[in-house]
Amino acid sequence: MLTERQLLILKVIIDDYIRSAEPVGSRSVSKREDISFSPATIRNEMADLEELGFLEKPHSSAGRIPSQKGYRYYVDHLLPSETLSQVEIVNIKSLFAQKIHEVEQVIEQSAQILSKLTSYTSIVLGPEIFDTTLKHLQIIPLTQDTAVAIIVTDTGRVEKQAVTLPKGIKLSEIETMVNILNDRLKGVSMLELRGKILAEVGDMLKVHVSNYQMMMQIFEQSIKQEKNDKVFFGGKTNIFSQPEFQDVDKVRQLLEMFEEKQLIHQIFRSENSGITVKIGQENNFEAIDHCSVITATYTVDGKHLGTIGILGPTRMEYRRVIDVLNHLSKGMTNTLTNLYQRNK
């Protein structure tokens, strides 16, 4: 168990390092107002903290820097109280005051704002399509054997999907099918779409359409959604301004990661309501060994919709980022709830 004094010193060191990105020496700690003991004493405590794994030394005669364990303890127990100014809070709120009509717009804007407010890189995972319901389905033939299927959800999301038409299909029959489907499936959750059609609409279709097999083939193609939902970035290059990214190779690694939506999803997706902080190797991914990921979820009616998060160096302004994320995710939740409500 750490003593009060050790906690104080640990906190001061981490705060200082977050600010300066330079190893913190005993002398500079002792100069702080709230520290009343000498550098020598602090050195002793620092040695203890190092032994316990909370601090480490870049080399034998440098100051100390926080270890991953140190950051973890800091985040769990030593965070200062909320530091956002009232002005900033009001600012964030006012961003959501304007009328916004489109879900995607809300999300993209949030990503932009988040990166601006934190000067790290923000990543927002779009709402998962399965939480939305069908608004409209359309199949538009382009040529003899191709068509494009369009699905519109209640959130205004539009998905298109190229479709190959089986040979000998009649256009009029496609139209019939689409009409029936629109009639029967409007308002059905995207998740249940496939089940519903098999269970309830199938019989009806068989009556009105001569080639049920072919039609189902088309339909299956149409709703074949990309597994990964959209990913929005804000301030992609922000993180490269951090002093820990002076190495082109690290930059390359991160950039390559950014391109892999799949991976981004894996790293950022969060189920817990509230804030999740993953520090350094806790992310289990080499390219971000020295980064932390902080995520929050946005919801509608308590239902998980998507994730909004920040990627920064482990030496991150945790307090600030957490605060901004908190307010922003609340704002998103409110705005989106309104949007969804209106669509009901």
Add this chain to the structure above:
Amino acid sequence: MLTERQLLILKVIIDDYIRSAEPVGSRSVSKREDISFSPATIRNEMADLEELGFLEKPHSSAGRIPSQKGYRYYVDHLLPSETLSQVEIVNIKSLFAQKIHEVEQVIEQSAQILSKLTSYTSIVLGPEIFDTTLKHLQIIPLTQDTAVAIIVTDTGRVEKQAVTLPKGIKLSEIETMVNILNDRLKGVSMLELRGKILAEVGDMLKVHVSNYQMMMQIFEQSIKQEKNDKVFFGGKTNIFSQPEFQDVDKVRQLLEMFEEKQLIHQIFRSENSGITVKIGQENNFEAIDHCSVITATYTVDGKHLGTIGILGPTRMEYRRVIDVLNHLSKGMTNTLTNLYQRNK
């Protein structure tokens, strides 16, 4: 006017520098098989070439590197003959052999391939919407006062656009309008869409729809296209492997440029049929002072459709890139021509 020998030396130096990225000295030039004179002679020639502005020295006791003017001359007069192997040519062709249904897919794939074949960064500007014709228009109401407009073109491109509904509008009237528009505007070039409706369809609309003004308002919103068409990247990080990008700041500058679609468009858009090579500052943009941009266009029926290009260091394998671009743009042109033809 340059002598034969000077040309030979210039070519050798540039070829060598493109390969090695190191300044080329007189000794290493003299060692080449096709060079029969001594380093001293070469030094004299090099001094002349420098005076003429084709070469420059990084510092007084280093070898020579090509100047921008040098590269320009090389590209205009000294390119070796086509170097692609038959195998590679066949490979490129076979990529287009498979049946592809979607225009966007063709384009995205081409971007990928291009970056793989060249190990630089490829950028492809999608087909400009105005060259396509309307296939289908739809307006789907989401709430009391919002809707989403969807436009499908003959190329299978789907554009969505959020629309605000004027108060007191009747849904049934929107439907009427959309039906009329679809009837009358199908097959009309996206370019002429707006003119056509005012000139020909307007009168008809006025008859069938009570609030012409409101309807036009909706319509105007719907066809408000983003000015910039889509941009596809391939191998975004490739260029950062080049030795000239060891500086994080340069990397940042380029990355920021990548985010600005507007700018990318400006830099890459090409009208000339055939290959366009812009070297270094010829691009008139600081972030790519030391880069060259090579572009080709892809067409349908001789009509310009879009641009496919490469961004690499000025020290670029011009011959190879030009060859790959040539074959690729031809392949795209063929494939797309087929696609468009079928859609007629």
Add this chain to the structure above:
DNA sequence: TTTAGCACTCGACAAGACGGAGTGCTAACA
């Protein structure tokens, strides 16, 4: 238990030495 003092360590930085690659010039050669 705290702290002053001191020897020690290590990195950062500057200055100097040195080797190598390459140049420009000159004089001799074909």
Add this chain to the structure above:
DNA sequence: TGTTAGCACTCCGTCTTGTCGAGTGCTAAA
């Protein structure tokens, strides 16, 4: 007259050395 060998010179990159300063750990005294 064009070509080339030879040589002095230049400049970069790297290695070495020395110095400074920041910081540490240990010890002994308060």
